Amino acid sequence: MLLSVIVPLLGSPGYARAALDSVLADPATELEALAVVTPEQGSAALAAEYARRDPRVRTVAVPETAGPETAAPETAAPDAPGALGPHPGPALNAGADAARGGHLLFLDTDDVLLPGAVPAVLRALRALRADGPGPDVLHLGHERVDWWGAAVATPEPAAGDQVVRRAFWTAHGLRFADGPYGEVAPVHRAALLAADAGASAALERVCVRHRVRRTGTFASTPGRGHFAVIEAYARLLAETGDDPRVHPPRTAHLLAVLEDPGRIRPADRADFFRAAALEGTYAAHRARRTRDAVAARVRQAAGRGRRVVRRQVMRAAYRTDLHRGLDPRLAVYGAYWNRGVACNPAAIHAKARELLPHIEGVWAVSSRHRDRVPPGVPYVIEGSRAYWRAMATAGYLVNNSSFPGGFTKRPGQRYLQTHHGTPLKTMGLDQRAYPALTNGVSFEKILAHADQWDFSLSANPHSTEIWDRVYPAGYTHLELGYPRNDVYFTATADQVAKIRADLGIAEGQTALLYAPTHRDYRKGFAPDLDAERLARELGPGHVLLVRAHYFYGRSTGGAGGSGRVLDVTAHPRVEELCLAADALITDYSSLMFDYACLDRPILVHAPDWAAYRAARGTYFDLLSGRPGETPGAVATTQEELTELLRTGRWRSPETAALRTAFRERFCPYDDGHAAERVVRRFFGDAG
Template sequence: MPPPVSPASLKRFVRRQAMRAVYRSDLRRPLDPDLAVYGAYWNRGVACNPAAIHAKARELVPHIRGVWVVSSRHRDRMPAGVPYVIEGSRPYWRAMATATYLVNNSSFPGGFTKRPGQRYLQTHHGTPLKTMGLDQRAYPALARKTDFGKILAHVGQWDHSLSANPHTTEVWDRVYPGAYERMDLGYPRNDVYFTATADDIAKIRADLGIAEGQTVLLHAPTHRDYRDGFVPDLDPEQLASQLGPDYVILVRAHYFYGRSAGVGDAMGAGRVIDVTGHPRVEELCLAADALIADYSSLIFDYACLDRPIVVHAPDWAAYRAARGTYFDLLSGLPGDTPGPVTTTPDELADVFSTGRWRSPESAVLRTAFRERFCPYDDGHAAERVVRRFFAPTE
């Protein structure tokens, strides 16, 4: 005998069915040629490439109205004045049924039906170091929990796929096979690294509470498939203590882990700052004098700034075994490794205390890395994307 259905579950089921019925009716409405729907990171708010595209579209094609999809639990993240609809709501389904333009860095929820005449731009949200898409079939732990049919169905909706570099284009072509148009135009979210002024950066640092003359290190580690919760591979307070009062460490947990990195500043001197809740990672990069990287795709974006990068990788072997990677970030070869590599806390502290983090040798590695992964980034990617994607069709 099946378990009883709770009144709350029944109410949610009835509501979903009602919304789907209304959506099917809305699919018979004409498309709105001036409506664009944006989404980012599974509806967590205004961010990443879609945010930069939306901002530039408001400037270059102001007749296109933009509306964002956000989940109910993240609605508090929406900036004032930005139109949005709540995922699964009546306005959400109406927008998805009638918008001509769809822009996302992940996917739209709920199984929407893409109509003839709708144009879908998949911006993605990083350069791939770890295996993605169909390449995950080679890793049993990943493959067991991945619906590859669903991935291919999603890819079948795309009209355009954005890429930041030739490496990314090659990977997307293989792991997301489809008939979409490839846009090798750079990532719009990186434009700010070329357009921000010294005054902009000074204001960001001041807002974070950073004193003039302090050296800022950003650590924003990625998600690990083989761990539960955020467990940083370095102790930021220990590192801050080793480096002294001239250093400030910003720690940002991956968005999969919520809104806090769970780190504090036991010294009470503002030397370790949890910036997980900061709305724009690009501003944190602008504030930082160096990046303490792991395997996050942030490493490729930060390279646009031509600032020092130190790779701290104590669990590299476990990460490669569990997830697979497209190249050896720790090889030390130009183009693969962006700077010094450390695997222990003492090695990491030594890189900074000895100055190796900004040595000529580090600069050579950083230049080769930037040339490989940032060839299209020049501050004008959003403009190129907007002019291509929103161009009138015959």
């Protein structure tokens, strides 16, 4: 047994259940999950339920002599301890005593392991154990988020920050204290001892997420019971012989507790400061904090003032420019909310330069994405004087989303809305049926934006029907195909070979492009597919190209390791990735509709289809198996997907027939000449 994961069943059963689910989500057999039964009501039943369900779960009971802390620290006020509830120290110790794995991972009840964390930890331990017993401490990436999902910065040590070798833990007599802040001493001591022995390592990925609860926990209950953190560090200093390495994290942690209104009440802060023996006096500390806060507010106000004045000046200049004549030789392009040169607008821009070279094309981009503009392509930064001048005077506007800043479309300007995909999920006014995902969305603004369009581009009749209903306005539909898809019909074999070579795909390897879409109900890139595991199971003949949705930035934050998983999120052209791939693996991304132009296999990996449909709504059942709805092979688990790829059923005659029907429905206009048709239709007699 390589790893024992210890989960105390304390507090909310919902949180404890989520913690156990996250540990068991991966089918790895080299771990055990120790569900520690505590005096909490219902914990025994919850542990028994999981033990029946999964043989990797073992139930461990906290010894009766080591129950939850009920006595108050000497410095605590009488009102504090009874309300603070049990602490996890005894449960974590009981789990460590019963563990059989070579390494220990201690989770808080409010922790969850992120997707892919279990195999990543196991791979790291196997690799590090190759020449010995492995590291005494493997440090893990750890994050804290609040109940909204926002990141919470804290210097507080957490047991889940590290995987500890069990023999090392036992040899040094490391134990969690029974009361509040019981993790301080063992977590710091383990890190220091391992560092001294040169036996520590780090896994450079976030593996553990701690969910800060809003109420009902010790950390959210103000009181003098939090003075226990001072005693915790006193014990640590005593156990380490006043190791100087302890002092910086001690000071940072104590100041964080002091300033946290959920822990120390204002009336108790001076006493806490004195008890902690922090440098200076509390009055001086508070004066410094006040000065720093005032200075920060002044800087923020000054910055806001400058930005407000600048916006006012820009808008005044723009209103003046609206009286200038329109320039019939100027076109402004934009894509993906000013993220750079991409998609249908990029293909239209390139073709317009070829067919109508006298028309100058200028791109609107944000300052943080200016590096995505290829050399030689003119651009203006959103909000700048040049941007507003261009928006006021350009004869042509082309975008796949919207232009920033609330511009006023003038009579005579021609605006082409290209969109950026075929709609599977609900769009526009249809989203009103899903209010949980449209908080803050103004449907009035959506309609006002659609009122500015002169033309709406369609890739297929399905899109035309949807756009017409969800964006009701007076524009003209252009059923001409997607210009961004032209390259799928014009790229040569030599060009494709060069793209594959530049990406690092070896000759003869099967390249699988994994491109999941974003989830409105999730924070950050959290794929349901473990790419490293899939690549390992398929063997060296396969390579996975992993591309996160553009909402998540330019990196997946996790691909790599084996060399057969390539993070291609930052690649500037998704069309090149499609050309390089022998097959597409996706969930609900609109990329599948474009990829169908290539007539190559499409595999749908849909582990949360029911949740996705319920949360966002879809226009047809992607998993139905009906021609014209399902593009190819379907898997709802990673195991099913692996089996499809291993057996070859992903490219069977049945899946080929589904792909043909899908392509006929959604790619009827794509033939390699869409950009030319759009340029000639939109720019009209500009040539």
